[in-house]
Every structure is written in C-alpha cells, then in structure tokens.
Amino acid sequence: xxxxxxxxxxxxxxxxxxxxxxxxPTDAVIRLSATCICGxxxxxxRGIEPADRTLMGHExxxxxxxxxxxxxxxxxxxxxxxSFVISDNTCEICxxxxxxxxxxxxxxxxxxxxxxxxxxxxxxxxxLVTTPGQPDEDLIPSLLAASDVLGTGWFAAVxxxxxxxxxxxxxxxxxxxxxxxxxxxxxxxxxxIAMSRHKDRQELARFYGATDIxxxxxxxxxARIKELTGGLGAHSVIEAVGTQESFMQAVGATRGxxxxxxxxxxxxxxxxxxxxxxxxxxTLGGPAPVRRFLPxxxxxxxxxxxxxxxxxxxxxxxxxxAEGYKAMDERTATKVLLTI
Amino acid sequence: xxxxxxxxxxxxxxxxxxxxxxxxPTDAVIRLSATCICGxxxxxxRGIEPADRTLMGHExxxxxxxxxxxxxxxxxxxxxxxSFVISDNTCEICxxxxxxxxxxxxxxxxxxxxxxxxxxxxxxxxxLVTTPGQPDEDLIPSLLAASDVLGTGWFAAVxxxxxxxxxxxxxxxxxxxxxxxxxxxxxxxxxxIAMSRHKDRQELARFYGATDIxxxxxxxxxARIKELTGGLGAHSVIEAVGTQESFMQAVGATRGxxxxxxxxxxxxxxxxxxxxxxxxxxTLGGPAPVRRFLPxxxxxxxxxxxxxxxxxxxxxxxxxxAEGYKAMDERTATKVLLTI
Numbered sequence: 144x145x146x147x148x149x150x151x152x153x154x155x156x157x158x159x160x161x162x163x164x165x166x167x168p169t170d171a172v173i174r175l176s177a178t179c180i181c182g183x184x185x186x187x188x189r190g191i192e193p194a195d196r197t198l199m200g201h202e203x204x205x206x207x208x209x210x211x212x213x214x215x216x217x218x219x220x221x222x223x224x225x226s227f228v229i230s231d232n233t234c235e236i237c238x239x240x241x242x243x244x245x246x247x248x249x250x251x252x253x254x255x256x257x258x259x260x261x262x263x264x265x266x267x268x269x270x271l272v273t274t275p276g277q278p279d280e281d282l283i284p285s286l287l288a289a290s291d292v293l294g295t296g297w298f299a300a301v302x303x304x305x306x307x308x309x310x311x312x313x314x315x316x317x318x319x320x321x322x323x324x325x326x327x328x329x330x331x332x333x334x335x336i337a338m339s340r341h342k343d344r345q346e347l348a349r350f351y352g353a354t355d356i357x358x359x360x361x362x363x364x365x366a367r368i369k370e371l372t373g374g375l376g377a378h379s380v381i382e383a384v385g386t387q388e389s390f391m392q393a394v395g396a397t398r399g400x401x402x403x404x405x406x407x408x409x410x411x412x413x414x415x416x417x418x419x420x421x422x423x424x425x426t427l428g429g430p431a432p433v434r435r436f437l438p439x440x441x442x443x444x445x446x447x448x449x450x451x452x453x454x455x456x457x458x459x460x461x462x463x464x465a466e467g468y469k470a471m472d473e474r475t476a477t478k479v480l481l482t483i
Numbered sequence: 484x485x486x487x488x489x490x491x492x493x494x495x496x497x498x499x500x501x502x503x504x505x506x507x508p509t510d511a512v513i514r515l516s517a518t519c520i521c522g523x524x525x526x527x528x529r530g531i532e533p534a535d536r537t538l539m540g541h542e543x544x545x546x547x548x549x550x551x552x553x554x555x556x557x558x559x560x561x562x563x564x565x566s567f568v569i570s571d572n573t574c575e576i577c578x579x580x581x582x583x584x585x586x587x588x589x590x591x592x593x594x595x596x597x598x599x600x601x602x603x604x605x606x607x608x609x610x611l612v613t614t615p616g617q618p619d620e621d622l623i624p625s626l627l628a629a630s631d632v633l634g635t636g637w638f639a640a641v642x643x644x645x646x647x648x649x650x651x652x653x654x655x656x657x658x659x660x661x662x663x664x665x666x667x668x669x670x671x672x673x674x675x676i677a678m679s680r681h682k683d684r685q686e687l688a689r690f691y692g693a694t695d696i697x698x699x700x701x702x703x704x705x706a707r708i709k710e711l712t713g714g715l716g717a718h719s720v721i722e723a724v725g726t727q728e729s730f731m732q733a734v735g736a737t738r739g740x741x742x743x744x745x746x747x748x749x750x751x752x753x754x755x756x757x758x759x760x761x762x763x764x765x766t767l768g769g770p771a772p773v774r775r776f777l778p779x780x781x782x783x784x785x786x787x788x789x790x791x792x793x794x795x796x797x798x799x800x801x802x803x804x805a806e807g808y809k810a811m812d813e814r815t816a817t818k819v820l821l822t823i
Contacts, residue, residue, distance in 0.1 A: 235713075235715060236715065236738065236739050236740060239740045240740060241739045241740030241763060243739070243763060244738075244739020244740060244763045246714070246715075373575075374586070375575060375576060375586075387756075390756060398576065398584075399576050399581045399583070399584020399769070400576060400579050400581030400584060400772075405760070407760070408756035408757055408759075408760045409756070409757075410757050412755075412756030412757065413753045413754070413755060413756065414754040414755075414756055414759065415752075415753060415754075416727075416730060416748035416749070416752030416753065416754055417748055417749075417750050417752065419748075419754065419766075419768065420745070420747070420748045420768050420769055420770075421769065421770070422769065423581060423583060423584045423768070423769030423770065423772075424767070424769070425765065425766070425767045426759075426765070426766045426767075427764070427765045427766075428759065428760050428763070429739070429760055429761065429762065429763030429764070430760075430761070430763065432740075432763075
C-alpha cells in the first residue's frame with residue numbers, strides 16, 4: 144500500500160509500505176476513506192520535533208477490513224472514526240473521560256501513521272466508534288475532522304468551561320481554534336471573541352460563531368480582551384497556538400477564577416510559575432481525550448447540525464501529500480484533506 | 484502602638500508606629516487579639532522577596548474598635564476574622580468565589596501589616612467576618628489559623644477536588660500542608676498521603692487525617708505515589724511548598740485527568756509547558772480566596788469540630804517577633820503565634 148513518510152524535517156514522500164495486518168487480537172485493520180494533515184505534523188516538518196523516516200498521520204475515517212479475535216464492538220464493513228490516541232475506553236482513566244491518558248494509550252502518529260491507504264488500529268473496541276451507517280460522501284470531511292481537530296477544539300472549549308452566560312476568548316485561528324469556536328457556540332457561550340489577524344480566517348471564525356474579532360496580540364491582545372470584558376478578562380479562554388507568547392496571552396486574558404483550556408504547546412514553552420499563580424485561574428490541557436466526545440460529535444455531524452468539514456480548504460490526493468504539507472507550512476491552506 | 488517591621492532581609496524589629504485610623508468610609512480599625520508569622524513571611528526574611536522597612540503580618544483576629552460611616556456588616560465590639568487579601572465580596576469576581584482576585588483586592592502584607600496591636604482594614608464589610616460571639620480564649624489560635632493557613636489549606640484541597648472516593652497526596656508538611664490534610668479529611672477524602680520526612684510533622688499529619696506517609700521526594704516521591712495508586716497517580720494533589728522540585732513532584736504525582744491545587748510558588752519556578760501538557764491534568768492555584776470559606780470555617784471551629792490551632796507550636800509575645808521569625812526560619816517551629 145501507499146503511505147506518507149517524513150524522511151527528515153521538510154522532506155515528505157509517499158512510498159510503498161507493507162500492508163498492515165492484525166498483530167494483537169484486539170487490533171483492527173481499516174481501509175481509509177480519507178485522511179488529513181494536522182497542524183502538529185508541521186512540528187517535525189519544521190524541525191521542532193525530530194523526523195527520521197517517520198510514518199505520518201493520526202487522523203482517520205474508514206471501513207473496517209479485518210478484526211482480531213477479541214474485537215467485539217466493530218465488525219468488518221463498519222464505517223468508523225477513531226481518535227489520534229489509542230485507548231481501551233474501559234480503564235479507570237478512560238472511564239473518568241481522559242482516554243488520551245489511558246493505561247493503554249499510544250499515539251497513532253509515528254508508530255502507525257494514517258496518511259496511508261490502510262492502518263492497523265490497536266485497542267479497536269475502545270478506540271473506534273462506528274457511524275450510524277455508511278456516510279454520504281459529503282459528510283466524510285466532517286467525520287474526519289471529528290478524529291482530531293474538532294475533537295480537540297471541543298475538548299478545549301469544555302476544558303475552558305465554555306457555556307451559557309460565558310464570554311469565551313479563543314487564541315489562535317488555525318483549524319483547532321476555529322473548531323473551538325464552533326464548540327463554544329454549540330455549548331451555548333454568550334460571546335465568543337476570536338483572536339485573529341487573517342481576514343479569511345476571521346470570516347470562517349464568524350461562520351462558526353465568533354461574535355467579536357480581536358486582532359491585537361500579546362499584551363495588547365490581553366488589554367483588548369480586558370477592555371471588552373469590563374476590565375475583568377474572559378471567563379473562558381482557549382489556547383490553540385502553543386507558543387510562549389500565545390500561552391501567556393491566554394493566561395493574561397483569563398479573569399481571576401476563570402478557566403483556561405489549552406491543547407498544544409511547543410517544546411520550548413516555559414510558564415513562569417509566579418505569573419500563573421497570581422493569575423488565580425483554572426487550567427486544563429493536554430492531548431485531547433477525543434474519544435470521550437466522538438459519539439456525540441458523530442451524531443451531530445450525522446444530523447447535519449454542525450459542519451466542521453468546512454475547515455478543510457484544500458483537498459489533494461494522497462500522492463500529493465508533500466504539496467499539502469507545503470501549503471500548510473506556508474499558511475496558504477488552513478487544513479488539507481488527503482483523498483485515498 | 485507597637486508593630487513588627489522588617490528593616491531588611493533577616494532583620495526584624497518591633498517599633499512604635501502611628502495608630503491606624505479610618506481613612507476611607509469603608510474602613511474599620513481593629514484591635515488585634517493575636518497574630519502570627521506566615522511561611523510566606525520567610526520569603527522577604529530570606530531575601531527571596533525584597534524587604535525595606537516592610538510592615539509585616541497579614542493574619543489577624545480581633546475586636547472592631549472603630550468603623551467608617553459606610554460600614555454596615557460589622558460594628559464596634561464585634562470579634563472578627565479577616566483574610567490576608569482585602570475584598571469587597573460583592574463584585575463579579577468575589578461572587579464567583581475568587582475574593583483574592585476582587586476588583587478591590589489589596590494584600591494586607593506590606594501596606595497594612597497585622598503583626599501589630601491595631602490595624603486598619605479596608606473594605607471592612609467585605610473582608611471581615613464576625614464570630615457568633617466573643618470567643619473562648621482557647622479558640623483564638625484556631626480562629627487565627629482560619630485567617631490564612633487554614634483557609635489556604637482548605638482552598639488547596641477544594642482546588643484539588645479532594646472528596647469522597649478520592650486519593651489525595653499532599654506535597655509539603657508545613658502549616659498549609661497540614662491544614663490541607665485537615666481539609667481533605669473534612670471534605671471526605673478516602674485516602675490522604677502526606678509527603679513528609681519530619682517525624683514530628685508526620686505525627687501531626689496523622690492527627691489531622693493522613694492515612695499514609697511518603698518520605699521520598701522528587702522523582703522517587705512520584706514513583707512511590709504511583710506505586711500506592713495502582714500506577715495511576717493520585718486523583719487530587721495539593722502543592723504546599725512552592726519550589727521547582729515540589730511543583731514538578733506534584734504535577735508528576737497527579738493522574739491523567741486529576742486535579743492539582745497549588746497555593747504558593749517561589750519567584751524562580753518555571754513550569755515546562757510540555758511537561759504540564761502531557762500530564763493532562765487540571766490545575767487551580769493562586770492566593771487563596773480565604774474569604775469564601777471563612778463563614779464555614781469559623782462555624783466549624785466554633786462547634787469545636789476541627790482544631791486547626793494545633794498547628795501553632797510556639798507562642799511568643801509580639802515584642803519577641805524576631806525570635807519567632809528565627810525559629811520558623813530554622814524550622815524549630817512550624818508556626819508561631821504572637822500574643823498582643
């Protein structure tokens with residue numbers, strides 16, 4: 144089969160790889176219907192993380208082709224969506240809703256790599272969620288978004304306790320930030336401030352539910368959020384960039400006692416303890432437990448209540464993955480879908 | 484009147500100071516019944532924070548002597564307990580329970596200084612809480628503890644979501660750590676692990692409710708907590724030391740999706756963002772909103788249900804404050820009460 148390999152930072156190829164097969168009795172093998180490139184795939188691409196013939200991709204939707212003998216919840220032919228972290232969905236941590244910290248957690252990125260025609264999914268019973276039937280073609284982008292970018296944005300909004308009566312500020316207008324706006328709206332937030340300086344993304348932010356746009360960044364951005372919230376700061380702040388500046392901007396924009404949800408940080412971010420302390424805020428972050436939200440997200444997509452698939456603004460065949468990476472790196476695309 | 488002044492780091496004197504008087508119509512002047520020395524007073528004492536003829540002390544109980552014309556909730560003669568942060572208790576932030584981030588917040592330490600015979604308390608209506616009557620002499624240490632160390636430990640336990648069915652780990656066996664143990668027990672925690680290597684404090688930890696003692700620190704301490712919790716880490720971790728090592732120990736000891744409450748960090752603590760991110764935990768910290776808890780804490784003390792006053796293991800007259808600072812600095816005392 145064909146699959147994406149990052150030979151080294153900046154060098155992406157599509158190569159023939161061995162077809163995946165069942166190894167553990169809890170595995171499934173799926174044939175992908177579509178996959179995509181994640182903002183976090185740019186970290187190795189830009190050399191922020193290592194890349195050495197790394198199997199890329201961790202977002203996936205597709206049809207089950209084969210199951211191990213212990214798999215009970217999915218069957219051959221099912222259309223499934225999975226998270227970017229493998230989870231058994233039964234351990235104490237999963238049951239508490241933190242499947243990305245499952246005792247069997249394993250990142251799909253690196254070892255598995257779903258920018259490919261097929262993929263072996265460990266812990267299939269816990270990881271995969273079946274759709275109510277075979278989806279219409281036009282739903283596939285949205286279902287694929289649920290696999291990471293929507294699930295992550297949703298978690299960020301839940302972590303920030305977005306909800307009725309709340310003012311939510313979203314730092315970052317990438318795909319996750321946009322999905323967090325969608326989530327904050329669905330969760331009933333009263334006011335959603337998108338921090339964005341790109342016209343096209345501001346437009347998409349408004350489509351997904353942003354009520355206000357703030358173009359300022361850093362301390363000026365914080366001052367603007369304070370100004371818009373009677374000097375107090377936002378109840379809920381979502382950090383969806385992951386740099387030192389954006390993280391501290393998010394801390395500063397959160398009111399005392401407010402909630403900060405963050406879903407990605409670069410390796411060099413150092414949070415001054417004293418600044419976090421005197422902010423007096425709740426924080427919750429980490430790789431999103433997307434699995435917790437998948438059943439609900441799939442249903443909302445199935446019912447055509449939400450349209451996260453609009454976040455994909457470039458579609459390419461798998462063979463042209465390198466072009467997709469380049470477009471995202473150069474910010475000419477927000478998020479790239481790869482057809483199989 | 485007499486009051487404590489820190490001339491410079493390490494140099495504490497008791498001097499004649501001008502008697503406080505009403506400045507704002509929302510002020511009250513109280514005559515202190517007792518005051519005490521806080522672990523955080525050691526920061527300037529040790530030169531970690533500046534000290535330049537600083538008026539010391541932020542814990543206080545006493546009798547109202549004079550009130551400004553706008554004060555309605557307390558009257559002359561009332562016995563009152565206040566928090567170490569002034570708050571109006573009516574603004575949006577206070578109403579959300581974060582009085583230490585009140586729009587009128589002001590630290591008692593520095594500008595006011597309650598290691599003295601009298602003190603002016605701004606925002607008296609919001610800040611001061613009256614006791615049900617004049618307290619018996621033996622209740623005064625406990626009421627004084629409520630002013631900061633008990634209120635702070637209680638907040639830490641609430642921030643860590645200590646409660647029924649939870650395993651709580653407490654990093655630090657100082658006064659705040661001990662009070663956090665008391666709080667975790669009162670909040671119904673199933674298991675309370677005190678991280679302590681001092682025999683006398685281990686004893687007090689057990690008195691207040693600790694079920695397990697862990698003497699290891701740092702990575703070894705984390706490994707021991709994991710071992711005691713089926714490899715998962717504690718549901719709730721309370722950080723009551725404030726160093727780099729103790730903070731990261733607390734992060735490491737918290738299970739994925741668990742809660743970390745922290746109530747003090749040194750100026751040099753830097754939290755590696757990526758480590759906090761991959762921990763996947765909730766955090767809540769900051770100067771404790773003691774005011775939120777004061778009415779309940781006072782009632783529990785009044786009913787003799789809790790005995791936080793036992794945390795004071797040295798009592799000295801105000802005039803011997805310097806000796807008290809020395810004892811706490813050298814760890815020959817956990818917490819020093821100063822009689823007026």
